[in-house]
Amino acid sequence: MTQKVFERPRALSENTFSYCAGCLHGVVHRLIAEVIDELDLMERTVGICPVGCSVFMYDYMECDMIEASHGRAPAVATGVKRILPGSFVFAYQGDGDLAAIGTAETIHSAARGENISVVFINNGTYGMTGGQMAPTTLVGAKTTTCPEGRDPAIAGYPIKVCELLSSLDGPSYIARVAPVSAGGLAKTKAAIKKAFQKQLDGKGFSLVEVLSNCPTQWNMSPIDSLKWIEETATKHYPLGEFVDR
Amino acid sequence: MTQKVFERPRALSENTFSYCAGCLHGVVHRLIAEVIDELDLMERTVGICPVGCSVFMYDYMECDMIEASHGRAPAVATGVKRILPGSFVFAYQGDGDLAAIGTAETIHSAARGENISVVFINNGTYGMTGGQMAPTTLVGAKTTTCPEGRDPAIAGYPIKVCELLSSLDGPSYIARVAPVSAGGLAKTKAAIKKAFQKQLDGKGFSLVEVLSNCPTQWNMSPIDSLKWIEETATKHYPLGEFVDR
Amino acid sequence: MATKTLMKGNEAIVKGAIAAGCRGFFGYPITPQNEIPEYMSSLMPKAGGVFVQAESEVASINMVYGAACTGTRVMTTSSSPGISLMQEGISYIAGAELPAVIVNVQRGGPGLGNIAVGQADYFQAVKGGGHGDYKLLTLAPWSVSECYHLTALAFDLADKYRNPVMVLADAILGQMIETIEVPDKIETYIPPKPWATTGRKNRDKNIINSLWIVPQVLEELNLKLQAKYALMIEHEVRYDEYKVEDADLVLVAYGTTSRLCKTVVDMARKEGLNVGLFRPISLFPFPSIPLEGLAERGKKLLVVEMSHGQMVEDVRLSVNGKTSVGFYGRSGGMVPTPSEILNQVRDTLNGGSSCSCCCRTRSEEVSR
Amino acid sequence: MATKTLMKGNEAIVKGAIAAGCRGFFGYPITPQNEIPEYMSSLMPKAGGVFVQAESEVASINMVYGAACTGTRVMTTSSSPGISLMQEGISYIAGAELPAVIVNVQRGGPGLGNIAVGQADYFQAVKGGGHGDYKLLTLAPWSVSECYHLTALAFDLADKYRNPVMVLADAILGQMIETIEVPDKIETYIPPKPWATTGRKNRDKNIINSLWIVPQVLEELNLKLQAKYALMIEHEVRYDEYKVEDADLVLVAYGTTSRLCKTVVDMARKEGLNVGLFRPISLFPFPSIPLEGLAERGKKLLVVEMSHGQMVEDVRLSVNGKTSVGFYGRSGGMVPTPSEILNQVRDTLNGGSSCSCCCRTRSEEVSR
Amino acid sequence: MHQEIIMAGSGGQGVMVMGQLLAHAAVIEDKNVVWFPSYGPESRGGSADCTVIVSTDQIGSPMTENPDTLIAMNQIPLNKFVASVKREGVIVINSSLAEVPKDRSDCRIISVPANDIAVELGNLKIANMVMLGAFVELLRPVKLESVFLALRNVLPPHRHNLLPLNEQALKRGAELAG
Amino acid sequence: MHQEIIMAGSGGQGVMVMGQLLAHAAVIEDKNVVWFPSYGPESRGGSADCTVIVSTDQIGSPMTENPDTLIAMNQIPLNKFVASVKREGVIVINSSLAEVPKDRSDCRIISVPANDIAVELGNLKIANMVMLGAFVELLRPVKLESVFLALRNVLPPHRHNLLPLNEQALKRGAELAG
């Protein structure tokens, strides 16, 4: 007798994602929803959406959601969590959002050990606004605002968010994952679950950096974009757990 | 025949500092002025003052000076230096300025490897506004906004700026010094000189963190404040060169 | 019951907020309002609330945004440059229809300016310093007592309209200490907040949002906001009058300046000049109809501000040419002295120049 | 000589800036102005200038502040929420009397709003969204060609007055492509800038600052600024008229809306209605005197905006009750269609409701 | 001459390019032209449409309420805009992906199986050129030769190898309408 | 009764506390009072002065243009405010640090060697209390006993060991003026 062994998680709505074909935003949404289901968090979750391609995340999740202004999701999350310490609060952010305009909010919510969880989608570009350079764009990579390729003499060096935050005493969990293979998908989910569990245990700030893709702005097929992450991105952004305490 | 072996550096104006008695802001100003004299930089220097007790620094220096808005000195410095690559640009910032409101500007000017030099005065408090908690206030320390002492459960953990910036590829020089002893004074000057030289050599972002005092807000005699730095602050903020390349 | 005591304006703001049930404060130090976060850091925890010293004003206002999403009464405070940094966040709070209280203890501007008194953030408060067609309900205290009571009222109004409310104070009000009768308890009404994002237990999911990608839908939001503002205009106009009945000339001023003008009225009356004072307490909604009434009764108006002419525009829009509107202003922390103002009053009553487009010219010219 | 070509509004802003000698651009992506930083990233280096993608709008405006200190022509661009984040920095630039150009390609608000067209940042631009008594000289293009030429002019005016100049465009102007004649070279005058902080070689030290701790001194700065604004009012008023001579009703609109209104004028004339168009090009200084002139000649005015009534206040202040001022507005990215506006025109000419305090009410009510 | 056209489709169907090509052709003929886009919020997959106004007069409003012509690349935009087309206007539909509307019998409706033709020509991406060819042939806002010329100007030199394919697609469309 | 006083000195001289003490004493006597400070920009070392208005009426303006009394803790603030004092007003000067002004012969000028007395009493910091004592004794805006009472309210309990010293200083000042 066959039964369903894989289905849409309850915490995910029925709405079709507005993402481009092959964009991993959808995969990460699903993993978050699965973890929310597994930890039975839906009734106390407040999720914070960023400004970026995932700006409509509130339509895709079945839990309470708040749309933050660009880069300020950790501040918004702080406001919610401080007032409702019994809630479960996660923020979902892109690299422009978290590592450019939101740098101060990121660092300080981490330093404060704010008891929130951040899922950070590093796709090396500003997807929504048309593929401009992000703080995480690799040296040499071409974008619409570094058409000749990122030149460190002009645009400096990419920021490694996990490494940056690891010097702080506030975070309880910092990890980088890449959901681009069977193993990578499993590790991504495990990291998200661990991060969420840290919050439930009152351990303070947790962050999972997901090396993601943007087939559209990278001008690659989805499968090539995954290969590129596996072969190139992980060289510059090594995977692993950076903080776990 | 006696001759003057120590006198007011040329780059320092005749104006009396508005600082409290025993405040090391004055010492660091003088050291910067001495280095400007020694490297013969006065005619091409543009200095950026922060908002903080040293907000009037433009009155104390003999070079061109710009008053920045609170926390944005590195962005202002970037604007100047990009337009005038032949100029010598330094920013002077307190811990509220550099490590709180200015976090994003600090991290990104460092990540860009912006060819500027930052002198960062870490006195663990907001001097000018009346001794509120700074991002660098040590756990347990009392301030006007953590009257019971900084409690990590409420206010999180202090940020170690040198350690934080060291994960970036942009900086050419990052050091922490404490001008609270004969040796410390010499090292402070040497570090400032090295930082400035990095800029002259086109090596990119340099930063010297000076462990400083605030006898007024700390409610200590000047000499006790220096002892406290030597004995306590340096335990949490180890001295040394963090980046040098 | 009430206790008569001495209190600093900044302290009164804190106490009024807590009395009204404010249980979340998020702020950043800036003179001349530092006592607010300082008091909050000890009083808020004692009241069972939350105090967070944010890393910046941008973070403060976004923490307020998040905290307001939970339906709890929350606030932030700052002074001029810090309030400027909050403009995006304020626009979001207005767009997402969240109740929140923002206090501006105005100082001298523009730029870094100084830490002395100013009233040059009037436009920013009432016209909307942020982007889009939103309005802050804006209340202007003139005493330590009103710092207390209007702050408390601000929370009720914020909840009633699901709209950010600004208390527009100034450096003098924030720093001065005066006698105040503190009530043991204040009346406050906190409505149910079924929209709050507190976890979807026993209900459908809630979303707090100001993004409406389809123009029709965003226009609907805007029309809803405008309807709300119309209701405010109908129900929330507040003002005070002093000796206007028989006045030939009515001074129009708010906040600290209105106190100076009260002294001027008394001085003028001693000289036999029939002068009165009209004091807007709500700056938005602006008390246009009562002012129009004064105009229709033939009274001349003289607006006094610590700015180069901002509220004067709302006064002129109110009277729409029906009477002359003069202006006298000082700035940069300079406080117009009662005798200066009185000179201006004498001039105006003697048919001296009265400004008809003062908002566009220098106070000197206007005040000549 | 000029070349006729096709160009997008955002591209025209870039080309106009570079033609006027702009050699520093500091910006952050935001729709609908992304083409500006994108073009800048390749054209600015080619022109020997500097392009920096800042980490935020707050950083952008402060980089502009720093770069402007050197006396070089520099600019930033953004759209509504991003401009809100710049308010503190803009106030500093105004306070420090630095020349700089800021372009706002307005979108729908408030809050995150949407990326469609809007004109609801008018107040922010002309009244001062930041703290203190400063003014931005504000220019409003209505075509791709004006995007080019007014941006170029903005640099001259910024230098002339040592004041920030805003170009207030909108999503339609930024995104549309139309025919433009690009001159080979444009006239521009860059005055000497002895105040610039470029290193004190062969001169005394220069300081750029907006901190004046002594109130008297800060007031002096303010008076100096006001005197400058008075000069702008005298010399920099710009506007355009279309068929106003014999008009009974004059539409008042700027930017994209004024183009729609031009179509309306032509449609109305075909029906035999005497309608004209008055188009402010400078929003500050606002063309009050010519508008007052129209009022005195008995013409009714109908203000059309993509907002719930902002410029209408300046129109009312200009005519000071001398004629009726109607208002019609749409928002949230909704564009008033020529036929909608024409209906409004017919109503108004038939003595239908004309608004006297539209700025405070819903467009629906006003437009009924 | 004054023609207002709405071109509508989904992201990736080349609607914007089609409009811009027409605009460039108009400049070549020294006409006035305005092109105005509207995108969905996402980079891809959302709706995408643009307005082109070609005129021998000065152009006022850059938008159109009631276009003379609608070019619809698939069903969704067709449904969205069909009612707005001017009475007795023209509707060009990509019949590979959309059905002839029932309630616009006043209009002239041209069905172009653009996707099928494009697949036939070996590249789905040039369905837009097929549509444009049909429209230009039909209403002559510009000459087809001007569109060919414009193609040369618009395509970057290293893409000129694509010129024959595009021209072929334009011609196939034109034949259909002819 | 309506008295307007400016108290002026340098940071660290206790001018603010002196004013607040007077304000508290006024509340004890059920009078209306406003205290208003002005600081230099720095936490210490700059100038510091405050205005106190004590009145049996409601108080309008919280500032004073022409105070009834100036209390000057040293020369710089004396110079700054001396001209503003109301005709035939009162000027109390700390004669340890300031000289009697020449051009205010209309005023009643009281010289109090407050620093010397304070050093004599063993604590330079209570020079302000000496000045306040002299002023209160002279103009009676409140009773000296009310100031003593106010001291008890204002000083935190763990500082009450300082009460005798402060009272002594107030009394020494009062004696001088008496």
Add this chain to the structure above:
Amino acid sequence: MALITINKELCKGCELCVHFCPKKVIKMSDGFNAKGYQYSSYIENGECTGCALCAKICPDVAIEVWR
């Protein structure tokens, strides 16, 4: 006995499932769905092990797995 079902209207034709399927039992179909995407489809040849890799990589949660 394992099998998958693909919701063709959710599918955007990214082909990731095709590449990820270890048994190669997914192919791209010839047709287009309502949104104009060429969707993927399941090849029922009995080799599907129900490993769910396709479902786990599918960004549009278009695949359900039965075992």
Add this chain to the structure above:
Amino acid sequence: MALITINKELCKGCELCVHFCPKKVIKMSDGFNAKGYQYSSYIENGECTGCALCAKICPDVAIEVWR
């Protein structure tokens, strides 16, 4: 022969020079300067080595050193 001069009007009486002087040739004076600070003064006992430590720690650059 070394000596120092202290500009008494610049001195704020912080006493740092007193503590830093290895030869203890600086003391606080009894008088006050114009700003009301008790300033420091040099004890001329011939033991000053001109090491300039006092000058280097003086936050107000009030000390000059001669050798």
